[in-house]
Amino acid sequence: MKLLETVQAVAWAFLGIRKKSAYEKDLGKLNPFHIIAVALVAVALFVGALIALVNWIV
Incomplete structure (x- = not known):
């Protein structure tokens, strides 16, 4: 359950749409x-997807 909450918090941060109250709640609750760690994995997946997309287009 905690992993899912962390992934959700990182996903909302990537999109840039987050209420301050939700941010403050996550700040006190998540490690x-x-x-x-989740953000680094998400960035690696995003970069990998972009590279795969460019290779597929070219």
Whole structure:
């Protein structure tokens, strides 16, 4: 359950649409190291998807 909440918080942060109250609630509830780890994985997946898309188009 905590992993899902962390993934959701990172996904909302990537989109840039987040209420301040929700941010503050997550800040007190989630572990910063887990957020960093999930964010790094998400960035790697995003970059990998972009590279795959460019290779497919070219």
